[in-house]
Amino acid sequence: MTIYFEEAGVHTEEVLHLVKERAFQGDISAVLIATTKGTTIKAALQILKNIKDNSQKTVLLIAVTHQAGFIKPGKVELDENLREDFENRGVKVLTTTHAFAGVDRAVRKKHGTWQISELIAETLRIFGQGTKVCAEITLMAADSGLIGTNKVIAIGGTGRGADTAWVIQPAHTSTFFDLKMQELICKPINF
Incomplete structure (x- = not known):
């Protein structure tokens, strides 16, 4: 059953509880969580710690x-100490080029010409920023080799915190059209 939040924004705990319930069904290999400062991961470590499916x-x-470089050249927003803490607690942390940005964003910024990957991102945003984020982080994790082709749950949001979660059949950026947004767990209605 899909849950709809009236407004976009921080619904992190509710999202994580819904994700925990869905992950228990047994066909999910990983939970991907978008994070900037680590707040959503801290909450996930409380709610999803030692998460197991129904087969344990x-x-x-x-x-x-x-x-x-997202905000400032050469700077990673996630504090290095937090990153190390998360990794020590079993969380894989991925920092890599955004699937819908990269060189295409540089072309738009310099020449004012929109490229296809940013147009795809804008199209996904008609379902909300969190939906775009879920698709993007799944592509990024697949390209990095952290996930294969088994179903994952991706969690994203609008600004800070989480407000959206999808069950996704992953794909690589080179096979983008094989990505399947299979089950909507939750999202905001107004965004």
Whole structure:
């Protein structure tokens, strides 16, 4: 059953409880969580710690951060001490180029010309920022090799915190059209 939040914004605990319930069904290999400063991961470590499916198989937690240089050249927003703490607690932390940005964003910024990956991002945003984030972090995790082709749950949000979660059949950026947004767990109605 899909849950709809009246407004976009911080619904992190509710999202994580819904994700825990869905992950227990047994066909989820990983939970991907978008994070900037680590707040959502801290909450996930409380609610999803030692998350297992119904066959007692551990579900991998993956934190996906903004790429280096997103706000300021050469800077990673996630504090290095937090990153180390998360990794020591079993969370894989991924910092890599955004699937819908990269060189295409540089072309738009310099020449004012929109490229296809940013147009795809804008199209996904018609379902909300969190939906775009969920698709993007799944592509990023697949390209990094942290996930394969088994179903994952991706968690994203609008600004800070989480407000959206999807069950997704992953794909690589080079096979983007094989990505399947299979089950909507939750999202905001107004965004």
